[in-house]
Amino acid sequence: xxxxxxxxxxxxxxxxxxxxxxxxxxxxxxxxxxxxxxxxxxxxxxxxxxxxxxxxxxxxxxxxxxxxxxxxxxxxxxxxxxxxxxxxxxxxxxxxxxxxxxxxxxxxxxxxxxxxxxxxxxxxxxxxxxxxxxxxxxxxxxxxxxxxxxxxxxxxxxxxxxxxxxxxxxxxxxxxxxxxxxxxxxxxxxxxxxxxxxxxxxxxxxxxxxxxxxxxxxxxxxxxxxxxxxxxxxxxxxxxxxxxxxxxxxxxxxxxxxxxxxxxxxxxxxxxxxxxxxxxxxxxxxxxxxxxxxxxxxxxxxxxxxxxxxxxxxxxxxxxxxxxxxxxxxxxxxxxxxxxxxxxxxxxxxxxxxxxxxxxxxxxxxxxxxxxxxxxxxxxxxxxxxxxxxxxxxxxxxxxxxxxxxxxxxxxxxxxxxxxxxxxxxxxxxxxxxxxxxxxxxxxxxxxxxxxxxxxxxxxxxxxxxxxxxxxxxxxxxxxxxxxxxxxxxxxxxxxxxxxxxxxxxxxxxxxxxxxxxxxxxxxxxxxxxxxxxxxxxxxxxxxxxxxxxxxxxxxxxxxxxxxxxxxxxxxxxxxxxxxxxxxxxxxxxxxxxxxxxxxxxxxxxxxxxxxxxxxxxxxxxxxxxxxxxxxxxxxxxxxxxxxxxxxxxxxxxxxxxxxxxxxxxxxxxxxxxxxxxxxxxxxxxxxxxxxxxxxxxxxxxxxxxxxxx
Ligand code: ADP
Ligand code: MG
Numbered sequence: 216x217x218x219x220x221x222x223x224x225x226x227x228x229x230x231x232x233x234x235x236x237x238x239x240x241x242x243x244x245x246x247x248x249x250x251x252x253x254x255x256x257x258x259x260x261x262x263x264x265x266x267x268x269x270x271x272x273x274x275x276x277x278x279x280x281x282x283x284x285x286x287x288x289x290x291x292x293x294x295x296x297x298x299x300x301x302x303x304x305x306x307x308x309x310x311x312x313x314x315x316x317x318x319x320x321x322x323x324x325x326x327x328x329x330x331x332x333x334x335x336x337x338x339x340x341x342x343x344x345x346x347x348x349x350x351x352x353x354x355x356x357x358x359x360x361x362x363x364x365x366x367x368x369x370x371x372x373x374x375x376x377x378x379x380x381x382x383x384x385x386x387x388x389x390x391x392x393x394x395x396x397x398x399x400x401x402x403x404x405x406x407x408x409x410x411x412x413x414x415x416x417x418x419x420x421x422x423x424x425x426x427x428x429x430x431x432x433x434x435x436x437x438x439x440x441x442x443x444x445x446x447x448x449x450x451x452x453x454x455x456x457x458x459x460x461x462x463x464x465x466x467x468x469x470x471x472x473x474x475x476x477x478x479x480x481x482x483x484x485x486x487x488x489x490x491x492x493x494x495x496x497x498x499x500x501x502x503x504x505x506x507x508x509x510x511x512x513x514x515x516x517x518x519x520x521x522x523x524x525x526x527x528x529x530x531x532x533x534x535x536x537x538x539x540x541x542x543x544x545x546x547x548x549x550x551x552x553x554x555x556x557x558x559x560x561x562x563x564x565x566x567x568x569x570x571x572x573x574x575x576x577x578x579x580x581x582x583x584x585x586x587x588x589x590x591x592x593x594x595x596x597x598x599x600x601x602x603x604x605x606x607x608x609x610x611x612x613x614x615x616x617x618x619x620x621x622x623x624x625x626x627x628x629x630x631x632x633x634x635x636x637x638x639x640x641x642x643x644x645x646x647x648x649x650x651x652x653x654x655x656x657x658x659x660x661x662x663x664x665x666x667x668x669x670x671x672x673x674x675x676x677x678x679x680x681x682x683x684x685x686x687x688x689x690x691x692x693x694x695x696x697x698x699x700x701x702x703x704x705x706x707x708x709x710x711x712x713x714x715x716x717x718x719x720x721x722x723x724x725x726x727x728x729x730x731x732x733x734x735x736x737x738x739x740x741x742x743x744x745x746x747x748x749x750x751x752x753x754x755x756x757x758x759x760x761x762x763x764x765x766x767x768x769x770x771x772x773x774x775x776x777x778x779x780x781x782x783x784x785x786x787x788x789x790x791x792x793x794x795x796x797x798x799x800x801x802x803x804x805x806x807x808x809x810x811x812x813x814x815x816x817x818x819x820x821x822x823x824x825x826x827x828x829x830x831x832x833x834x835x836x837x838x839x840x841x842x843x844x845x846x847x848x849x850x851x852x853x854x855x856x857x858x859x860x861x862x863x864x865x866x867x868x869x870x871x872x873x874x875x876x877x878x879x880x881x882x883x884x885x886x887x888x889x890x891x892x893x894x895x896x897x898x899x900x901x902x903x904x905x906x907x908x909x910x911x912x913x914x915x916x917x918x919x920x921x922x923x924x925x
Contacts, residue, residue: 236266266319280362280364281298283295291795300313322343323342326379345370347577348367370382377784381684387777388692394695414547416500416671418547424527425921442803448919450538451491456492457489461487472497472521479513484499508687515680533600545673546687547668560670579725581696589676593678596795608662616735617656617735629785660735664738762880763880773787800891803894804870808867809876810915821912852907
């Protein structure tokens with residue numbers, strides 16, 4: 216049934232948020248909890264007991280029967296195990312509803328089957344989940360609003376405290392940047408801000424296809440993307456889908472998605488049709504980094520669940536269809552103090568804003584120094600089809616500053632001082648009835664992977680299926696490092712009363728030393744690729760080539776310095792990445808083999824047999840008839856069929872051969888260099904056949920059916 220209440224009534228109704236806590240917790244307990252959250256300390260068990268009790272009572276009122284420690288292991292998905300609020304039956308046969316403080320703050324799921332990258336042998340199955348009390352608990356209702364589970368956002372660690380999830384390093388990196396950013400603010404005389412938090416707004420792109428058609432596409436079902444598919448007559452070239460009218464079926468879906476998300480306290484704000492047919496986008500209002508990461512998981516999950524209810528399938532893969540745009544997730548990132556100062560806000564006259572210029576040049580330095588690591592943070596199997604393919608940012612990391620900041624930077628580099636900022640002009644529409652607009656001082660650049668957009672940076676490489684956590688772990692840590700290095704120099708200068716001079720010198724030094732990372736031109740052009748080589752910028756165009764950057768001495772030093780990852784944790788993550796890549800490619804190759812052998816070849820055989828017998832029939836009925844077309848078609852089909860069979864054989868041999876390569880990097884590289892090209896070889900004759908064989912005999916819905924009949 217349609218929920219007709221207004222947003223403000225619905226918003227957060229299933230969240231154990233601050234308002235609920237204030238209402239329900241005794242004042243003293245509430246204060247203790249807030250203090251613990253603010254200081255990031257461990258929660259006292261006596262306090263936890265009271266919080267747990269109230270949380271349980273509240274959850275029961277929402278219809279919950281179970282609680283779950285909700286976490287984000289390194290599988291890309293979220294994980295949950297449900298426990299009923301239930302004690303052992305009493306002698307009378309009655310049971311009590313129980314939930315203790317201990318159960319709230321710590322869980323111990325059997326962790327043996329989650330990827331650990333060698334951090335933990337299978338017999339050492341212990342893993343712990345710990346409540347991340349900075350992200351509020353919430354209740355998710357069952358189908359039709361019945362029942363419900365209380366979800367407690369948690370971090371997931373091994374018995375020895377090593378991070379096994381996305382959240383632990385994210386929280387650690389937030390600590391790191393908080394500490395260093397505060398140190399920097401103090402140098403500028405700020406004594407009033409007490410916390411600096413990265414704010415993140417993740418724009419989520421996705422495709423919607425009809426579920427019945429989806430189920431007939433085994434490639435989509437098994438791998439999340441199409442492995443075959445001839446181009447339809449129309450793609451996205453008319454740009455008529457982008458920001459187009461949202462059709463009823465999709466609008467109804469979006470309405471339900473929004474309602475579900477609002478109830479969960481996710482501030483779903485913007486929705487629109489994207490560039491490719493059947494592609495859409497949802498963006499929430501930005502939130503604190505770890506909350507934004509949790510919320511993005513809820514967004515992805517909700518899109519899928521609600522799509523299912525509407526007879527649709529939400530496809531989150533980065534490149535579900537060749538020939539039209541893929542999906543990404545723009546990660547908008549800024550640094551905001553607890554008293555509301557955005558460190559990335561340049562103000563109207565950036566050239567006078569010394570603090571901003573220092574922050575900016577520190578970020579340039581961070582991105583330049585660790586470009587490969589930042590690239591790695593967005594590495595994802597599906598992103599290999601996207602990055603560098605002239606629809607998404609190139610695989611080369613660079614920073615777009617725009618005209619105004621570029622000009623300030625040039626002044627700094629050439630004269631050591633910036634004396635003016637380019638002002639935004641007025642936009643003259645040439646229409647008498649329209650007012651002239653005040654224009655931004657800077658245009659946008661869609662082709663940049665890391666673009667300054669007014670008061671935030673937009674990191675555009677993250678994959679649509681991926682967690683935003685890794686990208687933010689890297690961003691937070693590399694910027695923390697630049698801040699720390701700057702502070703060390705500046706604090707020394709302060710002792711000798713030379714702070715102001717030192718800040719100017721440092722800004723100039725960083726701007727000059729790292730200007731090669733700045734690129735304001737067309738990131739899709741071939742000239743840029745050549746120019747990037749000249750500048751010595753890394754161009755890592757596939758996932759397997761990015762992974763080594765996780766474990767360089769430089770990276771280990773960086774992450775250990777700020778307590779974000781240990782060497783062992785980094786090694787385990789690299790191993791998991793290789794493993795993930797290998798498994799995904801193995802599944803894709805096997806799915807191709809399966810579909811080609813069991814669906815496509817039989818269909819083509821059937822078609823050619825029917826064609827041959829009709830040729831014979833026509834011949835015997837009237838030997839004189841012109842059957843050149845039928846014969847030509849039969850020949851074309853037979854040739855493409857032979858090519859298919861040969862390519863299939865080759866792919867099968869190469870895929871089987873993978874087991875001869877040691878697991879880890881070698882096997883992953885083998886898949887990338889040998890199996891991936893063989894998959895592309897198989898696709899060519901199959902897509903050709905799709906254009907030859909009668910539509911009703913082709914064994915699966917076409918691109919046209921999937922993209923234009925939603
Ligand atoms: P656009 O990128 O088209 O300008 P928006 O301004 O709406 O779109 O921003 C896109 C995303 O960036 C939204 O999720 C928004 O909440 C988020 N965002 C806006 N300001 C900030 C900020 N200061 N820090 C982080 N994210 C932000
Ligand atoms: Mg944007």
